[in-house]
Amino acid sequence: MRYLFKTDYRQDITLWRHRGDLFWYGLLIVVLLLIPYVLSEFYIGELGGVFVFAVAGVGMMLLAGYTGLISLGNAAFLGIGAYTEAILLAHGVPLVVTLPVAGLFTGLFGILIGLPTLRMSGLYLAIATLAFGSIVGTVFQKWDAVTGGFDGFPVPTPDLFGMPVQGANGIYYLSLFVLVVVLWLSANLLRTPLGRAMVAIRDSEISAQSMGIHLARYKTFAFAVSAFITGLAGALFAHYVRYLAPDAFDVLLSVQFVTIVFVGGLGSLHGVIFGALFVRLLPQFIAIIRDDLPFGIGRMPGLEPSLFGFVLVIVILFEPGGIYGRWIKMKNWFQAYPLKRRTSFRRQKSYARSERLR
Amino acid sequence: MSLFRADDIAIRFGGIRAVDAVSFDVNEGEVFSIIGPNGAGKTTIFNLISRIYQPSSGRLYFQDRDITEIPAYRIAGLGIARTFQNIELFANATLLQNLLIGRHCHSTVGVLSQLVFLPAVRREELQHREKAEEVIAFLGLERYRDTLIANLPYGVRKVVELGRALCIEPKLLLLDEPSSGLNVEETEGMGFWIEDIKKDLGITVIMVEHDMNLVRMVSDRVMALNYGKVIALGTPDEVQNHPEVVRAYIGGEG
Ligand SMILES: Nc1ncnc2c1ncn2[C@@H]1O[C@H](COP(=O)(O)OP(=O)(O)OP(=O)(O)O)[C@@H](O)[C@H]1O
Numbered sequence: 001m002r003y004l005f006k007t008d009y010r011q012d013i014t015l016w017r018h019r020g021d022l023f024w025y026g027l028l029i030v031v032l033l034l035i036p037y038v039l040s041e042f043y044i045g046e047l048g049g050v051f052v053f054a055v056a057g058v059g060m061m062l063l064a065g066y067t068g069l070i071s072l073g074n075a076a077f078l079g080i081g082a083y084t085e086a087i088l089l090a091h092g093v094p095l096v097v098t099l100p101v102a103g104l105f106t107g108l109f110g111i112l113i114g115l116p117t118l119r120m121s122g123l124y125l126a127i128a129t130l131a132f133g134s135i136v137g138t139v140f141q142k143w144d145a146v147t148g149g150f151d152g153f154p155v156p157t158p159d160l161f162g163m164p165v166q167g168a169n170g171i172y173y174l175s176l177f178v179l180v181v182v183l184w185l186s187a188n189l190l191r192t193p194l195g196r197a198m199v200a201i202r203d204s205e206i207s208a209q210s211m212g213i214h215l216a217r218y219k220t221f222a223f224a225v226s227a228f229i230t231g232l233a234g235a236l237f238a239h240y241v242r243y244l245a246p247d248a249f250d251v252l253l254s255v256q257f258v259t260i261v262f263v264g265g266l267g268s269l270h271g272v273i274f275g276a277l278f279v280r281l282l283p284q285f286i287a288i289i290r291d292d293l294p295f296g297i298g299r300m301p302g303l304e305p306s307l308f309g310f311v312l313v314i315v316i317l318f319e320p321g322g323i324y325g326r327w328i329k330m331k332n333w334f335q336a337y338p339l340k341r342r343t344s345f346r347r348q349k350s351y352a353r354s355e356r357l358r
Numbered sequence: 359m360s361l362f363r364a365d366d367i368a369i370r371f372g373g374i375r376a377v378d379a380v381s382f383d384v385n386e387g388e389v390f391s392i393i394g395p396n397g398a399g400k401t402t403i404f405n406l407i408s409r410i411y412q413p414s415s416g417r418l419y420f421q422d423r424d425i426t427e428i429p430a431y432r433i434a435g436l437g438i439a440r441t442f443q444n445i446e447l448f449a450n451a452t453l454l455q456n457l458l459i460g461r462h463c464h465s466t467v468g469v470l471s472q473l474v475f476l477p478a479v480r481r482e483e484l485q486h487r488e489k490a491e492e493v494i495a496f497l498g499l500e501r502y503r504d505t506l507i508a509n510l511p512y513g514v515r516k517v518v519e520l521g522r523a524l525c526i527e528p529k530l531l532l533l534d535e536p537s538s539g540l541n542v543e544e545t546e547g548m549g550f551w552i553e554d555i556k557k558d559l560g561i562t563v564i565m566v567e568h569d570m571n572l573v574r575m576v577s578d579r580v581m582a583l584n585y586g587k588v589i590a591l592g593t594p595d596e597v598q599n600h601p602e603v604v605r606a607y608i609g610g611e612g
């Protein structure tokens with residue numbers, strides 16, 4: 001087991017705890033860069049999808065996992081980003097411009113939804129964002145002059161420095177790049193006053209206020225950042241699906257983002273990756289075992305969403321730390337072996353904090 | 359010289375006059391205690407000072423400046439820190455992170471520079487960390503530095519909340535029942551810290567407290583409250599032996 005000796009305050013604000021971390025992250029990047037040379041196109045496509053969802057998951061994590069604001073409207077942010085990207089590209093705007101603009105434009109919508117919901121929390125906020133999501137979905141369907149309505153909207157193939165970004169490989173590398181940038185920005189955010197203010201709001205609004213944190217400003221900021229990142233994911237999503245249908249951005253998609261965050265592990269960027277893997281691979285898994293299930297369960301409609309819901313409930317009940325929490329526990333177990341303590345692996349009770357002033 | 363002054367402040371909740379025409383001065387460098395039976399309105403006074411409640415009448419002055427209209431989030435920046443009766447720490451963050459959140463009002467770096475972690479941000483982070491470490495050393499919290507608050511015993515959390523307030527580097531510190539839930543030794547420890555805070559750090563303290571031993575140990579002056587009204591104000595002994603105070607505590611309805 002590794003003991004970490006801290007000799008400098010700087011050690012706590014770097015992104016890696018020690019050289020080993022740096023090595024493993026570096027190796028991971030190299031492996032990810034080489035994967036398209038090894039795996040078949042199908043798997044590269046699937047991994048690209050995981051990256052796209054991981055970007056959206058980071059957006060959700062900052063909002064729900066770090067600021068404590070649960071949104072059921074993030075699919076709408078994804079849609080706004082996707083349509084912005086597709087429409088701008090169709091007008092001949094280059095990718096280096098459309099991508100950030102898709103994020104920034106969606107970020108504006110984040111502020112728009114953030115402002116009226118400042119005084120809401122918990123269930124009320126979820127319902128308000130749900131309403132926002134369905135309004136945006138309706139606009140996608142009815143405003144066919146711009147979105148193409150139910151005819152859909154073909155996404156043009158973008159050029160990057162003279163090379164077309166297309167096929168599974170193109171999406172894979174583009175999404176990987178955006179994911180790394182977004183993770184880096186979020187990690188920075190979380191080690192500065194901004195991120196700490198978000199955590200403070202999540203854990204106690206009243207004392208956050210007494211620490212000098214402007215609740216309205218930081219909640220709006222959280223919504224804006226979440227929307228910005230989800231908008232970027234939307235732009236990637238547009239290239240991933242290549243044909244935008246207005247009903248793709250419904251509440252079920254939002255629930256998938258929520259699932260990423262809860263199943264992966266609330267309050268951890270690592271968790272987002274685990275969550276995205278889970279959410280993208282579960283449907284594949286269902287497809288594989290579908291025909292072998294008894295009683296024709298496999299052909300039942302709604303199998304997938306109900307399974308998502310079921311897993312979500314199970315995780316919240318039995319492993320609030322999510323997959324990442326479980327992983328940490330396993331790692332600790334192996335590092336400490338054979339000095340195990342039963343209580344280290346027992347479930348942590350997490351009590352709901354009451355809203356009280358006195 | 360008076361550092362803080364409440365001038366005829368009042369607030370009511372429905373029919374209850376929680377605080378009713380209360381006036382007092384707090385001198386620079388003193389420990390000013392507020393006592394009174396349950397529901398007397400002590401915590402409400404703190405919530406009025408930290409601007410969480412809006413007084414229905416009266417004014418609050420800090421360093422001769424009218425703070426009655428200032429929003430709650432700017433109070434820390436002015437130099438007023440507080441703790442809460444039922445501990446309001448950031449439970450899913452580590453002790454160190456909690457203290458660093460206390461440094462929030464001293465942060466000057468912009469949003470974009472934080473997102474890309476410019477050298478200026480790094481420098482400021484190190485300064486915050488140094489201050490937090492000073493507080494950790496002052497309160498002897500070294501061994502819990504990286505522990506999640508949720509995993510700390512109650513007595514330690516009470517101290518962490520004090521530490522978080524000190525990270526604000528306040529001129530005025532509001533302590534809401536610092537000894538509640540602590541055992542005799544811990545309460546005595548709290549008393550020594552309050553004395554150090556007053557003498558070594560030069561911070562003025564307003565303390566709400568039920569434990570009369572602690573009140574006598576640290577207070578320069580005491581104000582007794584009942585049903586939102588001031589019933590006595592003076593030295594600890596004067597107030598404790600004041601007939602109204604005795605009646606409020608023993609007689610209940612008086
Ligand atoms: N937000 C509120 N809404 C309604 N009533 C309130 C509110 N805050 C306080 N009160 C009432 O005001 C009165 C004073 O409450 P306060 O919390 O100030 O008492 P306290 O002196 O701190 O008592 P304790 O020693 O129990 O902490 C009580 O009757 C309480 O019920």
Ligand SMILES: [Mg+2]
Pocket residue numbers: 358400401402443
């Ligand atoms: Mg009280």
